[in-house]
Amino acid sequence: MTIGARVIKTGLAVALAVYISTLCGFPSPIIAAVASIFTIQPSISRSWQQVVDQVQTNVLGAVVALIAVRLFGQTPISLGMVCIIVILVCIRLRMESTIGLTLVTVVAVMEANQQGWMFALDRLLMVLTGMAAAFAVNILIIPPRPRKLFMTQVHDAHAKLSLLLRMAISNEMKEGVHREEKEKLQGTLRKLDEAHRLFEEERPFLRRRNQAGARQLILSRHLIKALHKGVDLLEAVEEHYFAVSGAEAWARRFDQQIEELAKYHEQILLKLEGKMKANAAIEPEEEREGRLIKQLSDYLHQNPDEYKRLVFVASTMLEYAYHLRRLDRVSDQVQQRQETEAAFIG
Structure with a gap:
């Protein structure tokens, strides 16, 4: 069994995302680590496109989650409905590859909203940190050939x-x-x-x-x-x-x-x-x-x-x-x- 460059870079991206999260004082590095895993791609162009799409859908998902919590509160039904809406929006925008991480953002933001807007914003910043770490690793370390x-x-x-x-x-x-x-x-x-x-x-x-x-x-x-x-x-x-x-x-x-x-x-x-x-x-x-x-x-x-x-x-x-x-x-x-x-x- 051989270990490919993408496997190595995924591990490095997770490590970098956790390290940056610790430096920034985020309450938990797990979300940043998950975001870095979703962002690693086999080519630089595809990795960049993934970052662009992920930023758009994750920000949109976070906004929808915050609005839903204000209108309907944090209940299992409201969480499920928001997830359905986000999935439909991603499909409509032809960004199906971003659905997984966007749903992680939605759940994290809705769960954190009870502790205040700033805490919910920190969860979104964790996602963006993980994506940035993965993109940097993909370009700088063993670039795709x-x-x-x-x-x-x-x-x-x-x-x-x-x-x-x-x-x-x-x-x-x-x-x-x-x-x-x-x-x-x-x-x-x-x-x-x-x-x-x-x-x-x-x-x-x-x-x-x-x-x-x-x-x-x-x-x-x-x-x-x-x-x-x-x-x-x-x-x-x-x-x-x-x-x-x-x-x-x-x-x-x-x-x-x-x-x-x-x-x-x-x-x-x-x-x-x-x-x-x-x-x-x-x-x-x-x-x-x-x-x-x-x-x-x-x-x-x-x-x-x-x-x-x-x-x-x-x-x-x-x-x-x-x-x-x-x-x-x-x-x-x-x-x-x-x-x-x-x-x-x-």
């Missing part, structure tokens, strides 16, 4: 995809192992989709790196797309290839083509890391793909009903190849722009 993690996950996803594709036609992998590896691959792809959303959120936040960020955003989109198309090919093989009675006659040709595409995908990733020679020819021959389609077309004339499902596999294979070539071109363009900018700055 989603792009480095993203490329690590891309390589991890490709390694799993390559293994599954290379074993797909031969069908030599145990079913339990195949299912486990495929589930891990799907989980990694979900993480990559989430990382891409983080990139989109970061782009307007880091305006100085807007152009470079836009290019990286495009590249990351193509990296994810190629992986998804590889998974589509894997699923097409599983669903259609083995349902054809004469599929054994095509095993070597399909297996060879998939092997080339998996190798091509791997070489593109190596080129992005600068591990390939500058003039290395890595793109597979399109003529071989054309020959495969022609052979398959001729074969279909013999028995179209029996062999047409092989077309589904072949078309998915061609689409995977198409997106790999697009990824290759985009990666070349991004690297060329980076080299040009580096030479200009140098």
Whole structure:
């Protein structure tokens, strides 16, 4: 089990929130600690947005709580009604992520209001202190570096995809192992989709790196797309290839083509890391793909009903190849722009 940066930063944020609360003389540091836990986010932009949203909804929740106590008193029914109102307001403002901490603020303010307005205000300040502590920790200590993690996950996803594709036609992998590896691959792809959303959120936040960020955003989109198309090919093989009675006659040709595409995908990733020679020819021959389609077309004339499902596999294979070539071109363009900018700055 590994301890990630977010885990460490959550502990540090709680410690800092408690320490500041003690310095400020707050009656209890618990609320500040809870607020710091809610504010830690996987990116700086998302953490800042969380702070902005939390401040708005928590101040609003505190005001509603104070008004409710004045009008209806501190009763279980009034507390429940205020919580309902606050939840509806947060949903209306599309700030659902702030509901948890806002309800903590509401309960704390209503409970403290019996001891006076200043005591209730202290409870709100505790919440704001916890949010400020978490935001400071998120920026200053191990700042989020989603792009480095993203490329690590891309390589991890490709390694799993390559293994599954290379074993797909031969069908030599145990079913339990195949299912486990495929589930891990799907989980990694979900993480990559989430990382891409983080990139989109970061782009307007880091305006100085807007152009470079836009290019990286495009590249990351193509990296994810190629992986998804590889998974589509894997699923097409599983669903259609083995349902054809004469599929054994095509095993070597399909297996060879998939092997080339998996190798091509791997070489593109190596080129992005600068591990390939500058003039290395890595793109597979399109003529071989054309020959495969022609052979398959001729074969279909013999028995179209029996062999047409092989077309589904072949078309998915061609689409995977198409997106790999697009990824290759985009990666070349991004690297060329980076080299040009580096030479200009140098």
